[in-house]
Amino acid sequence: GAVVSQHPSRVICKSGTSVKIECRSLDFQATTMFWYRQFPKKSLMLMATSNEGSKATYEQGVEKDKFLINHASLTLSTLTVTSAHPEDSSFYICSARDFRPGSGNTIYFGEGSWLTVV
């Protein structure tokens, strides 16, 4: 079963509003999670590293005030798209490494969240 879960899987919001996407590690703790976005027919682009208890680290060109990341617990990271615009419509995906014994230290991805801004 899934070890990293995202919610919601699909969301539609009005232009100018904010929307929050959650990423949870199931049954394991993740001090670090990663957020990606993907446009249609394109590859995944890393946006930021979410660090539990500290500020996120953003990749070059990603607006930190636009994409707020909060990693308040060891199993939850949230991505908030603020003042959303139609060009923010995309597929957002998170990942985390499972360090549990027997997991092979595998990096798992969530199911993804489709954001449509109208």
Add this chain to the structure above:
Amino acid sequence: DAKTTQPPSMDCAEGRAANLPCNHSTISGNEYVYWYRQIHSQGPQYIIHGLKNNETNEMASLIITEDRKSSTLILPHATLRDTAVYYCIVRATDKLIFGTGTRLQVFP
């Protein structure tokens, strides 16, 4: 970070083995080779990863050349559900960087 090169697309007949190549000639000694696949509109699915030795699990086999400059992902008996984009990633940290991958089309 080591760069990977994959063919943009491949075809495979259902039931046959699918062999997906990946070149990573600048790989460093501490970098792992990861393979993920992405089926349309879903998050990437982990397939397998390795450092030096060949690896096998219930999904696939990973063959890494002795010099580690290339690898091959083998799906032993491809099914229609294996149609996806396959990504080969070489990385030493958790921050995986995706290239363009190989679009594998399995046909009946």
